[in-house]
Amino acid sequence: MEPEEFRIMFKSLMAANSPLTAIEELYNKAVASGAIYLAGEPKDSYRLAKIVYYAILCEMCEQWRPLNGQNRKEAENLRLFL
Secondary structure, eight states: OOOOHHHHHHHHHHHHHHHHHHHHHHHHHHHHHHHHHHGOTTOHHHOHHHHHHHHHHHHHHHHHHHHHHHHHHHHHHHHHTT
């Protein structure tokens, strides 16, 4: 596969599985869960926002984790370069 072909394929995957849509859905789920206490957070603090964002990214990571062991190894190797 040529780099341009791969770029097109990757963009197609992102369009079909919008990360922003998933982030918004998981954000709404987090806020509705009752697991976070919004009233106790200072208005100028990003602490809770970072916690929620981290949890969302971890959940998305789990949802997209390769099932095949070899694919997991390749993904972990690639992470070393990011």
